[in-house]
Every structure is written in structure tokens, then in C-alpha cells.
Amino acid sequence: MSIEILNPGLSSTVQDGGRFGFQDKGIPVSGFMDVTSAHLANALVTNEANTSVIEMTLLGIKFKANQAITIAITGADMQPKLNGKSISMYKAIEIPKDGIVSFKGASHGVYGYIAVLGGLKIPRVLGSKSTYVPAKLGGFKGRVLQKGDLLPVLHNTLKPIKSKVKAPDFLPSAQLLCVKGPEWDLFSTTSKAAFFDAVFTIGKDANRIGIRLEGIKVILPEKDEIISSGIIKGTVQITKAGQPIVMMADAPTTGGYVRLVNLTEKSCDALSQVPIGGKIQFVLK
Structure with a gap:
């Protein structure tokens, strides 16, 4: 049983729940950008929550089922079709042998997910099927x-x-819950108040590694650089230029910028689905 990729879309990879236990060796966790959507796709086809799926970015794929399969599609709305006819998202769909499933560009959201009943039969690398493209690690041949x-x-x-x-609403704006980061106490009360009052814009430098935000210049503490320290998905670093960068699924394991706050997992999911040009605001939990 296999599916044949006829058009790969913009940047589509195999992802699962992530590669844990190797961050001390500099290997990122990777995994789903939008954990909630990926888990839901797997649940609809009775897979375990962290089973490998196809993650699509902004522009979906086109594939042929070489045997009959059952799939579920969640996340960004990329207007899926089966043999040219629209099919439902957020529902298990039977795809016949030689059936062709196609997608368009995302009308809402950024990341879309295709779960296949049974999962994808590809080898695990360091305990995970997730693709980490910069190191050509995992996934299908380590690449898109x-x-x-x-x-x-x-x-x-x-x-x-x-x-x-029910499909969630993916809006071009989001309020993101966060908790205090390791360098929270280094920032002044004025700086932190301005940070939470500000509305930031998703910049063009947004990908699986991190999302750079544009807006006010965050006032840095006197100690504006730290010894390279641990970062995880959701860590919000403030660069020396006063710009926030939110680390995402493929984030490196360490960084040298001060860490003001860290997003909750649900807020990471919400942020992942806000497109370039979208607006976000931080809310302290």
C-alpha cells in the first residue's frame, strides 16, 4: 500500500509527535507545528495521537492512492478534492484505489494535515519519523x-x-497565552508593560524554525545577552535589535538572546496558523 506524490505543494513533510531525548546533542525536537490539528486528524482515523502524518504548508499536495485508503484532513483549509470533487475536512474519507486527492492554497490557516489510517510505513530515526530538513534527518529521505x-x-x-x-476558526489574528521566561526579572516594568500592550505583526521570516515579529522595539535590559542557554518550542527571544522571535517546532536547542516569555502549547498551535501579515498580542497567563 502506498500513495504517490503527483505534486508536492510548497513545503510538505512527514511529521509525528517529535524527536525527544536528543536536545543535549543539539538535535531539535521537530514534530507537528499545530499539535491539536495533527492529533485530531489521527483521532478521526483511529491512529495513536502522535502517528506520522503529512504536514502541508500554505499550498497543498496532489497524490494518488495506489490502494484503497482512509484519510482525514485537518488544519488549514486547502479546499481538498477527490477526483475533482470537493470532499470534507474533519471527517474520515475513504479514497478508492487510483483515487486522486488534490489541494489548493490555504484560504484560512497555514499548516494542513493528512492522516492515513494505519500511518506511514517509513523508518524511525532516533525514535521519530519527523523530518528535520536542515540536517536531512528523518521523514522521507530527510527532505520535503x-x-x-x-x-x-x-x-x-x-x-x-x-x-x-467541527472545524476551528483560523483567524488572521490571535491572542497568545504565555508564562514568564528565564530572563523575565531582567526586564523593566515599563518594558514588560509595553510588550503586552503592543500588537505585533507576523514578519516574512516565518517558518518551522521560528517566527520573527514586527512592531515596537522591545526595551532590553542592561544585560541584553546571555550565555547560550536552552530554548524550546514557544520560547520568545528578544534580539539585540529589540525584535521578538518565537521559536517553533524545528527550533535549535540553545540560543544567546534573552528569553522574556514562553508560549503555552495551545498558543503555539494558534500562532502556527496565523499567516504572514497577521496580528498577534501576548497575554500573561
């Missing part, structure tokens, strides 16, 4: 999907969930 790729699918006799679940 390409035309002609054949992704093997594991057989599974479980029955998918028949009901359709």
Missing part, C-alpha cells in the same frame, strides 16, 4: 516531499470515526 515519491502506508483494520467534527 517531491513529485514521484511513493510513501508506503501501514495496513490497519480498525474502523475510523464516522462522525464529522
Whole structure:
């Protein structure tokens, strides 16, 4: 059983729950950008929550099912079709042998997910099937999907969930809950107040590694640089230019900028689906 990639979209990769336990060796966790959407896709086809899926970015893929399979599509709305006819998202869909599934550009959101009943039959690297493209690690040959790729699918006799679940609203703005970061106490009360009052814009430098925000210049503390220290998904670093950068799924394991706050997991999910030019505001939990 396999699916054949006819068009790879913009930047589509295989991702699962992530690669944990290797950050001390400088290897990022990777994994789903929008954990909630990926888990929901897997739940609809009765997979374990962190089973590998195809993650699409802004522009979806086109593929052919070489055997009958069952899929679920969640996340960004990329207007999926089966053999040219629209199909539902947030619902298990049976794809017949030689059926062709296609997507367009995202009308809402950024990251879309395709879960296949049984999951993808590709090897784990350091305990995970997640792709970390900069190091050509994991996933399908350590890279984004390409035309002609054949992704093997594991057989599974479980029955998918028949009901359709409600799609979330992906808006071009979000309020992001956060907690205090390690260098919180170094920032002045005035600086922190201005940070939480500000509305930031998602800059063009936004990807799986991190999202650079544009807006006010955050007033730095006197000690504006630290010895390279641990960072995780959701860490908000403030650069020497006073710009916030939110670290995401492929974030490096250490950084030298001061860490003002850290997003909650749900807020990381919400941020991942805000497009370039979208607006966000931080809220202290």
C-alpha cells in the first residue's frame, strides 16, 4: 500500500509527535507545528495521537492512492478534492484505489494535515519519523516531499470515526497565552508593560524554525545577552535589535538572546496558523 506524490505543494513533510531525548546533542525536537490539528486528524482515523502524518504548508499536495485508503484532513483549509470533487475536512474519507486527492492554497490557516489510517510505513530515526530538513534527518529521505515519491502506508483494520467534527476558526489574528521566561526579572516594568500592550505583526521570516515579529522595539535590559542557554518550542527571544522571535517546532536547542516569555502549547498551535501579515498580542497567563 502506498500513495504517490503527483505534486508536492510548497513545503510538505512527514511529521509525528517529535524527536525527544536528543536536545543535549543539539538535535531539535521537530514534530507537528499545530499539535491539536495533527492529533485530531489521527483521532478521526483511529491512529495513536502522535502517528506520522503529512504536514502541508500554505499550498497543498496532489497524490494518488495506489490502494484503497482512509484519510482525514485537518488544519488549514486547502479546499481538498477527490477526483475533482470537493470532499470534507474533519471527517474520515475513504479514497478508492487510483483515487486522486488534490489541494489548493490555504484560504484560512497555514499548516494542513493528512492522516492515513494505519500511518506511514517509513523508518524511525532516533525514535521519530519527523523530518528535520536542515540536517536531512528523518521523514522521507530527510527532505520535503517531491513529485514521484511513493510513501508506503501501514495496513490497519480498525474502523475510523464516522462522525464529522467541527472545524476551528483560523483567524488572521490571535491572542497568545504565555508564562514568564528565564530572563523575565531582567526586564523593566515599563518594558514588560509595553510588550503586552503592543500588537505585533507576523514578519516574512516565518517558518518551522521560528517566527520573527514586527512592531515596537522591545526595551532590553542592561544585560541584553546571555550565555547560550536552552530554548524550546514557544520560547520568545528578544534580539539585540529589540525584535521578538518565537521559536517553533524545528527550533535549535540553545540560543544567546534573552528569553522574556514562553508560549503555552495551545498558543503555539494558534500562532502556527496565523499567516504572514497577521496580528498577534501576548497575554500573561
